[in-house]
Amino acid sequence: MKALVIILNKDKAPLLDKCLESIVTQEGFCSSFDVLIVDGASKDNSKEIVEKYSKKYGCIKFMVQKILGGTGYARNDGCEYALKNGYDVIIWGDSENYYEKDYFKNILKKMEDYDVVGGVPKVVGKFYAHAFAWYHSIHLIFPGLYRVHIPGNNKAEKVEIFRRFRYPNSLRSDDYGFSLLLRKNGVYLKHGISWNSFVRVSLPESWRKVRIWQNFRAKGAAQTLRGVKVKPYDNLAWGISFLLFLLFIALLPLSYIPLLIYGGLFFLASIAIFFKSIKYLASPKYRYFFAPFFGMLVYSYYSLKTVFYYWKLSD
Numbered sequence: 605m606k607a608l609v610i611i612l613n614k615d616k617a618p619l620l621d622k623c624l625e626s627i628v629t630q631e632g633f634c635s636s637f638d639v640l641i642v643d644g645a646s647k648d649n650s651k652e653i654v655e656k657y658s659k660k661y662g663c664i665k666f667m668v669q670k671i672l673g674g675t676g677y678a679r680n681d682g683c684e685y686a687l688k689n690g691y692d693v694i695i696w697g698d699s700e701n702y703y704e705k706d707y708f709k710n711i712l713k714k715m716e717d718y719d720v721v722g723g724v725p726k727v728v729g730k731f732y733a734h735a736f737a738w739y740h741s742i743h744l745i746f747p748g749l750y751r752v753h754i755p756g757n758n759k760a761e762k763v764e765i766f767r768r769f770r771y772p773n774s775l776r777s778d779d780y781g782f783s784l785l786l787r788k789n790g791v792y793l794k795h796g797i798s799w800n801s802f803v804r805v806s807l808p809e810s811w812r813k814v815r816i817w818q819n820f821r822a823k824g825a826a827q828t829l830r831g832v833k834v835k836p837y838d839n840l841a842w843g844i845s846f847l848l849f850l851l852f853i854a855l856l857p858l859s860y861i862p863l864l865i866y867g868g869l870f871f872l873a874s875i876a877i878f879f880k881s882i883k884y885l886a887s888p889k890y891r892y893f894f895a896p897f898f899g900m901l902v903y904s905y906y907s908l909k910t911v912f913y914y915w916k917l918s919d
Contacts, residue, residue: 607637607712607760608691610682612675613699614644619806620699621653624664631709634663637695640685641666642678650699674824676774679756683766695760700806702728710801711760719793720761722754723801726886732814733807733885734892735899738877740805741884744797745877751795753783758803765793772831776824785832804886818906826913836914843908845870846901871897 609627613620620641627639639661641654645668658664667685671677679696686694693715695708707723714721724744727737740758743750756779769789771782786793808814829836849870852862874897881896882888 605636605692605712605715606690607693607695607708607715608682608686608689608763609637609639609695609697609708610679610686611639611641611697611699611701612644612678612682612757613641613646613650615646615648615650616699617646617648617650617653620650623697623699623701623703624653624657626701626703627708628657628661628664629705630703631706632712633708634661636712637708638663638691639665640682641699642682643668644675644678645669645672671773674773674775674820676771676776676778676824676828679771680773683763683770686763687766691763693760694763694766696756696758697803698757698805701757702804702806704802704804707801707803710798714796714798714801715760715762717794718796719765720754720759720795722750722759722795722797723803724797724799725758725884726802726804727884728804728806728886729809730889731892731895732809732899734878734889734895735902736807736814737885738881738896738899739903740807741881744884745880750797752787753780754795754797755779756782758805765791772828774824774827774831775820776828778825778828780838781825781828781832781834784829784834788832788834814902818902819909822906822909823913825910826917829910829914830917836911839907839910839914842904843911846904846908849901849904870900874900 611623627633643650651666654666658666669678669681695711711721711723725740727733727740738745740755743754769785808817825839848866852866855862875893878893878896
């Protein structure tokens with residue numbers, strides 16, 4: 605089984621250096637798998653970082669994506685490279701990832717029996733990591749969800765899939781949209797989890813960067829859903845929850861009871877998600893038990909923006 609690890613990167617040279625450092629020590633490196641960095645025309649020294657490694661290890665390659673404008677385009681460049689060079693498996697990753705021992709060995713072993721295999725995230729950071737850890741582990745939190753969908757910066761896929769389907773071109777490589785595309789066309793892949801493949805995943809640690817990330821997610825999801833011709837029902841449900849929260853705040857002068865009931869239920873749901881996702885945090889802190897409440901509100905707001913962007917794309 606010939607595998608290609610594809611790392612997406614843009615302007616994250618320090619993280620890319622650590623990511624590659626964690627890859628070159630893995631069992632099977634350069635024998636069981638090669639590495640391709642697909643770069644979004646970084647303005648930092650990302651290329652020099654890769655060259656430092658590629659001079660020592662010939663199986664590490666670097667390319668700038670052909671069409672700039674998002675990771676959806678980068679994914680498709682990676683798919684094209686894998687098909688052209690005869691790879692059987694793509695293992696997707698980002699430069700924010702740091703791979704723990706035997707991650708790739710265990711993933712590839714699991715791929716012998718599955719079409720798609722995911723690893724186990726360990727989200728790194730403080731408050732915002734706790735607020736959004738569920739986002740990276742939602743397929744593991746809810747029983748059976750990983751059997752139909754696995755997030756994209758932590759999974760392997762058989763290259764044969766991409767002879768028929770490609771990731772929709774968008775600002776972000778929206779894997780949920782790609783999963784919908786496959787199922788819409790009657791393609792039901794066999795999904796599995798390599799429970800002993802751990803990857804440390806970084807999240808933004810400032811409010812400004814969280815907003816940028818979530819806005820890109822909203823726009824990318826809208827583009828993807830338009831591309832695969834699926835209406836944003838999931839995002840609409842999240843958006844309605846945010847609107848209800850605002851409505852009850854507006855009604856607060858009349859009665860605090862609706863806000864108390866709805867806010868309390870929302871808060872209890874976030875507490876439950878905190879305890880379900882805590883094992884997917886690299887350094888869990890119980891003092892951040894309320895963080896998912898904030899994260900879910902932010903996600904709901906930007907899901908509402910996804911619906912807006914989706915509507916705007918129809919003009």
